[in-house]
Amino acid sequence: MTRTVYLNGDYMPETEAKVSIFDRGFLMADGVYEVTSVLDGKLIDFAGHVKRLERSLSELDMKKPACFDDLLAVHRELVARNNLVEGLIYLQITRGSDGDRDFAFPDPETTEPTVVLFTQSKPGLAHSTQSKTGVKIISIEDIRWGRRDIKTVQLLYPSMGKMMAKKAGCDDAWLVEDGYVTEGTSNNAYIIKGGRIITRQLSNDILHGITRAAVLRFAREAQMEVEERSFTIEEAQGAEEAFTTSASGFVMPVVEVDGVALGDGTPGPVARRLREIYLEESLKAAI
CATH class of the missing domain: 3.20.10.10 (D-amino Acid Aminotransferase, subunit A, domain 2)
Incomplete structure (x- = not known):
């Protein structure tokens, strides 16, 4: 089954999701991530993961994405769209792409972070x-x-x-x-x-x-x-x-x-x- 993923504000089939070759996550590993477990269709320790994500962004002087306050809703929507009962949701935020490669950070006023979320179904995760x-x-x-x-x-x-x-x-x-x-x-x-x-x-x-x-x-x-x-x-x-x-x-x-x-x-x-x-x-x- 093709998964539904989230990319920069949109839900789409995983086969249609595309990120720029100039994205700093790809070029510089300039990004952070979190992984939240899902058991019985519910999120485990979600608040803790979001708090740590916020800290990681701050430590790297990385701009919060526009959707940051909606991350719970995005996670729940992915659980619903993918019928996820037991598994994981990965969230990755990179500094984005300004259309070229440079060691210097792009201007956060003109370059939006890249936000990707995807699910992994793991039946039996709790009883491995x-x-x-x-x-x-x-x-x-x-x-x-x-x-x-x-x-x-x-x-x-x-x-x-x-x-x-x-x-x-x-x-x-x-x-x-x-x-x-x-x-x-x-x-x-x-x-x-x-x-x-x-x-x-x-x-x-x-x-x-x-x-x-x-x-x-x-x-x-x-x-x-x-x-x-x-x-x-x-x-x-x-x-x-x-x-x-x-x-x-x-x-x-x-x-x-x-x-x-x-x-x-x-x-x-x-x-x-x-x-x-x-x-x-x-x-x-x-x-």
Whole structure:
């Protein structure tokens, strides 16, 4: 089935959507994005994603698109037009195109941002096989730019990291800088040690995950102890459990790190329980 997508104010078949070859998203990776999960036809953590999107635009001195205040309506319309029950909605905003290539930003008074939204149907997203078996992780050097807190479309190295993991017979990679894990290629990283949930503190070094914030809030409400600090791969290998969080993976148990099995090599009780809580509470608040 041909999807209906949104492009610069219009809904159209995906086969008819076109963006200029001079768009700065294509030429310079000069754009930001968000991805919102859809469960039972409703949006998960939508307000958090929009708030982070606004911050990303501000950090890059990028003009808000004219449709910014209507983004909820656009998301809902795409859900309806594509009969989306379970899946994802991707939103990308670039600095647009002034009809040529230049390192200097185009004049925001005369160049409108490019706004694209599209859906991905993912039946079984909430009950994925991986969440039951857990994922295997490799570690790689973190050589990304220093502003990982901005959710930009420059995703080449994370893509390479996923391919490195695939080549190694694993599922994903954790990035390591100065001896400490920053985050996963497309997720935040956690270990459980001595009953405490440990995850890197917020800074420019990691994405300020919307799912991360919700999961840590739910964990504290459930009287789980949370410690925000850096940890090493060696510490992760000696942990009782590990997991990742993301908008598309929710809470994903990690069962192996660089060839070392965690616990008995199956998803641990804390990760399983956090996934249950997150899905239950998020569905209650979905819009």
